[in-house]
Amino acid sequence: MGSGLEAQKALIPNSIDLIFLPIDTPNQQDRDFMDQNLEGLHYAPLNVSGQLERVNKITSFLASHPKLLFVIDVSVEIAMLSRLCGVPTIVIRQHGLRDDLPHQICYRNAAGLLAPFDLQMSGPGPEWVNEKTFYTGGFSRFAPSADTSDVSKKQVAVLIGRGGTSINGQFLDYLSSQCPQWTFHVVGDSQHLSHIHNLQFHGELSDPQAILTECSIVIGNAGHNTVMECASLNKRFIAIAEERPFEEQEEKARIIQKLALAVHVSASEIFDLDWKVILENLVTTHPNWSGFISSDAAERAADYLRQTHRTLFQHH
Template identity: 30%
Template sequence: MTRPIGYYVHHHGDGHRQRALAIARALGGGITLLGTGLVGRTEGIDAIGLPDDRIALNFGGDDRTGETLNERPSALHYAPFDHDGVRRRTAAIAGWIAEARPRLFVVDVSVEVAMLARLCSVPTVYVRLSGVRDDRPHADAFASASALLAPFHAALEDPSTRPEIVAKTFHAPGIIRSALAGTVDESLILVVLGRGGGTADGERWAEAARAAPHYRWEVLGPCSVPAEPPPNLRLRGWVDNAEEAIAGAGLVVGAAGDGLVSAVLAHRRPFLCLPEKRPFDEQCSKVRRLAALGAAVVVWTWPTPTEWPALVAYAVAQRREGWPAALATPDGPGRVVDWLASLPLVAALGRQSAL
C-alpha cells in the first residue's frame, strides 16, 4: 500500500481549498486534506476537519492584541498563548502524521504547520504565494521545505525574490481551472467578490453600473443590496459556476486573489483589477506584474462615476491588443502531480509500505 500525501488547507479565502481539490482530483487518490471548515466541502476526497485556531471569527491574523503580552518567537507568524483550538489542531495534525506516516505533506499555507510537519519527520512542499515574503518565518519555512510550489506564472515573480528561492520553486499556473467553451457576452461586466474580502458595498456597484449604463453588471459573492439598484445591475450572490461566468464575461472586475487571477488568465478575459491590501504585499506585487505584462488594468483607488466609462473601455481595448505569450496556461494540476512524483525523497518514500 502506497503511503499517502497530506495536504494542509488554510481557511482564509477559498483559493487554498480549490487548489487542493484540483490537485487531489489529478492525483486520483492517496491524499488526505486537513483544514478548518473542510467537512462536506471536499467532493468526496478524504479530509480531516481541524479545530479553528482564530482568536475571533473576524480575527485579522495578529495574535498580539490589546495590552496582552505575547512574546512570540521571531520565527513564527502566529502563536497565541493558551488557545485550546491551537492545541487541539496541532495534536490532530501530529496524530494523523503518526498514524498515516505520509510520504509528503503539502502546506497551503502556514509557517507553523510546515514546521510542525517537518518536526514530525515528514518532507514538506510549501505553497509560496505572491508578494514580498523575505521575513524570518517564511525564510525558515522555505529552507525547511524539500521544494516550493508557486501557483502563479514565473513571469509574475516579484523582482525582489531571492534567486535561491526562485531556483527551489516549481511554478504551476492554472491549477484552478476547467476546460470551458462557450460564447462571450461582450455586454457583460462581471464583478467577482471572494471569501477573502472584496468591496461588498452594493451602493458602490450601483454607482458603477449607473456610470456605464450600456453594460449589464453582475456581482458574484457577498454584496449588500443598494437602496435603489439600477436596472442593469444584478446581484447573484454565491454561485457554483463562477468560472463559467468568468469565461463568458466581456470584462471581469475584482481584486487580485489567486483564484480569480488564475481564472482570468486561463480564459484570457479583460481584467480591471482593484487590488486589496494583504500581508506581504501579496496582491499589489501580483498586479504590478500583471499590469507590466499587459494582462490587467489596475485601479489603486475607488473610481469616481466619471472615471468608470474610460476605465472599462481601456481594459477591453488592452485585451484586444493581444495576450502576453509569457502567461500561457498549461495543465496546472497534472504538472503538479508529475512534479511531486519526481521529487527524489517523495518517490523513495512512496515505494515503502504503509505497514
Template identity: 30%
Template sequence: MIGWYVHHHGMGHLTRMLAVRPHVPGPVTVLSSLPRPVDLPADTEWVLLERDDADEGGGDPAGAEPTASGLLHWAPVGHGGHARRLAAIAALLPSFEAMVVDVSVEVTMLARLLGRRVALVVQPGERIDEPHVLGRRLADLAIAPWPGDDGPGLVHVGGISRFAGRSRASEPTPSRVLALGGGARDDLWRATIEHAMEGTPGWEWEVLDHERWSPDPWASLCGAEVVVTAAGQNAIADVAAAGARAVVLPRPRPFDEQERTAAALARRGLAITAHASAELDWTDLLARARALRPDWSQWRVDGAAERAAAAIDGVRRTA
C-alpha cells in the same frame, strides 16, 4: 499517503487543492478548519481541525504573543484550539509519506520536526521576513501558482484554475460586466463597484460577492465582455482560463501579495489595473479593457494543476 494542510483564511487554498487533487496519485488526507466540501475527490479523507483564532474566553489570541518575537506567524500562547489542532496533525504525520502545506510556517515546521518531507505552496509578495524564510528553508520544495522563473527548490507551475481546459459556456456579450469578489468587510470594494455601476449607464453589471456568490461562475466569466476583479491568485487564474478582458483592482493584503500580482499583469499587458476608489473613471477603464487583446497563455493555466501534482508526487517519491 499524502497529508495536505489547507489554510482556512478565505476559500482560495481549498479551491486550489480541489483543482490539483484529482491529478495526485494515491490516497490523500486533507487537514483543515474549513467544513468538508461536498465535492471531495475520491480516495480523499477530510480531517476537521479546531480553529486557532477564536476567543476561548481568555481574550483575543492576537494578544497572546502569537509571533514568538517574530520567529513565527501564528502560535498564540495558551490557546487550546491551537494546541489541539497541531496535536491532531502530529498524530497523523507518521502515516504520511509527505506533506503538502498551503500555507503555514508552523505546520511546515511541525512536519519537518517529525521527519516528513514537505511541498510548500507559496504566495507572491515581499516575503523576506524570518518566518517565511524559515518555512522555505524547511520545505523540500516550494510551489508557486503563478508564472515565473524557477529557482533552487522553487517551481512556478502557472495559475491554477478549476476551469482549466473547460469549454467556453458562451461568447462575451457586448457591454456586459462581471464584478467578481469583495469580502464581507471590504467596504471600499463595495463602494467602488457601486460607483462604477452608477457611472456606466450603457453597461449591464452582474455582481458576484460574498452575499451573491455562485459556486460555479464559469458562464458569467465567459459571458462578460469585461471582468472586474481583485488580484487574488485563484481569481486571476479563473479569468485567464476564460480568456477574459479584465480590470484588476488589487486589494490590501499582507506582504503586498495582490500588488505584486497586479504589477505582473500590467507588465505582460494582460489587464488594466487601478486602485479601488470612488474617484475612478469607469467609462475610461472599461473602454481600455474592451480594447485589450490579452494573451493569457502567458499565465500558464493549461497544465498548471498537473504540474503542481507532479511536483507533489516527486516530493512523495523521495520520502
C-alpha cells in the same frame, strides 16, 4: 487537513480523508492568552487551548503516517512543526513580499516549493527561491478558451469574493451610475438592493462561466482563483487589490499589469477613478493570457509530488 473544511465538504470527493482541525485563536476560556511579536514565527500565541489541541492532532497524525510528504498551503508554523517531527514538506508559494525571516526559514527548510502559476508571474525575490520552486503553470476550473464576447454589448462581470472586499453596494452604485451605457452583472453574495437600471444581480453561482463568457470585461479582486479564471477565459481584467497579509494581492496585480494582462487598481482609490474612461480604454485592448495557463498544470503538480516522494523514500 484544515480548520474550515466543513464548509467545503460537498466539493471534496469521498476518496479523500478529511482531518478537521480545531481553530487556533483564543476562546473565552483562554484567559491567560498572550500574543507577542515573535522572531522567526508569524503566529504562536501563548495559552490558547485550541492551538494546543491542533498541534496535538497534527503531530499524532504525522506519528501514525510514516513515509509522509506534507504539502502545506500557507502556514509557516505548520511547515516548521512538520520539519521538527522529521517529516518533509512541500510549501506552496504565494505572491506578496515573502522576504521576512519566518518565510525564509520555512522556504530554506522545505524539501521543495510549488508555485501554482507560471514562472513569468513570479515576483521579485531571491534567486535561490526561484531555483527551488516547481512552477506548474496556471490552472483554474475553466478549460482554457478564447474570449468570444461582443464588445459592442458593453457588458461587465463584477465578481464579489469571500475574503473581504471593497466591492460593496456603495461602490456598485458609484460604478454603474458613472457608466450608464454599460451593464454590470454582479456575481457573488451581495445583500445590496439597487434600483439602478444597469446593475443586474445574479447571486452566488456554482458556475459563473456563462456570464463571464458573455462579458467583455471582468472586475474583481486580485485573489489567485479570480486571476486564474480570467486567464483561462482570456478576459480583459480590472484587478482591485485588497489589503492582505504580505501585500499578496497588490503584488499579483502589479505583476499582471506589468505583463499587460490587466489594469491594477488599489482598493483605496476605487472612488477616485473615472471608470468610464477605464472601461473604454480597456475594451480596445486584447490581452493574451495564453502562456500563463497550462492545461496539464494539475497533472504536472501531482507528478512533481510523486517524484519528490520517491526521491525522499527510496527504500519504501
